[in-house]
Amino acid sequence: GEDVEQSLFLSVREGDSSVINCTYTDSSSTYLYWYKQEPGAGLQLLTYIFSNMDMKQDQRLTVLLNKKDKHLSLRIADTQTGDSAIYFCAERTGTASKLTFGTGTRLQVTL
Amino acid sequence: DTAVSQTPKYLVTQMGNDKSIKCEQNLGHDTMYWYKQDSKKFLKIMFSYNNKELIINETVPNRFSPKSPDKAHLNLHINSLELGDSAVYFCASSPTSGGSNTGELFFGEGSRLTVL
Numbered sequence: 001g002e003d004v005e006q007s008l009f010l011s012v013r014e015g016d017s018s019v020i021n022c023t024y025t026d027s028s029s030t031y032l033y034w035y036k037q038e039p040g041a042g043l044q045l046l047t048y049i050f051s052n053m054d055m056k057q058d059q060r061l062t063v064l065l066n067k068k069d070k071h072l073s074l075r076i077a078d079t080q081t082g083d084s085a086i087y088f089c090a091e092r093t094g095t096a097s098k099l100t101f102g103t104g105t106r107l108q109v110t111l
Numbered sequence: 112d113t114a115v116s117q118t119p120k121y122l123v124t125q126m127g128n129d130k131s132i133k134c135e136q137n138l139g140h141d142t143m144y145w146y147k148q149d150s151k152k153f154l155k156i157m158f159s160y161n162n163k164e165l166i167i168n169e170t171v172p173n174r175f176s177p178k179s180p181d182k183a184h185l186n187l188h189i190n191s192l193e194l195g196d197s198a199v200y201f202c203a204s205s206p207t208s209g210g211s212n213t214g215e216l217f218f219g220e221g222s223r224l225t226v227l
Binding site: 031037040042044088092098099101103 | 115146151153154155156167203213214215218220221
């Protein structure tokens with residue numbers, strides 16, 4: 001199957017770390033992605049990880065992949081108000097062109 | 112210098128009408144897509160074209176007809192609009208050639224369709 005699940009909502013204080021979680025069911029995923037959607041805008045790629053990696057770090061972003069548990073997480077260090085948005089994980093399986101998106105997590109950053 | 116541009120950004124219309132949304136990308140990509148995002152923000156692929164050829168056609172009513180006149184354009188025509196068609200429709204593109212294809216999608220800003 002191609003179900004990708006995320007928690008709906010996360011609230012953090014400015015300066016704290018945010019951790020957004022994602023679970024997927026298709027073990028043949030090749031790439032996994034994190035996208036950010038700000039209000040009224042399209043999705044922008046934040047980062048991606050290849051399925052043979054466990055971790056990827058990119059400035060304030062850290063992606064962890066646990067293939068055994070089919071679990072992907074995105075950690076945002078020193079969360080800022082500008083990080084408030086909806087975050088989508090996505091997996092690429094089978095057809096190279098097709099990405100399956102998660103349900104999205106709305107991140108709210110409070111002062 | 113918008114990479115993926117969609118028109119119109121907003122569209123309000125009556126049930127039963129026919130409408131089109133247009134998409135253009137200037138990234139030189141081979142593959143283009145239409146995604147639908149519903150009111151709960153759930154994003155689902157509808158169609159994908161590679162070099163003007165349809166390669167993905169998910170379970171979508173045949174009232175929806177995509178058309179790709181060239182690899183830089185992908186339009187979506189919807190006949191006999193229904194209330195449930197109200198959503199934000201996103202166009203996207205991706206490069207597919209080359210050994211380092213990571214499958215990244217580049218999205219347009221979306222076209223919000225409201226059917227009354």
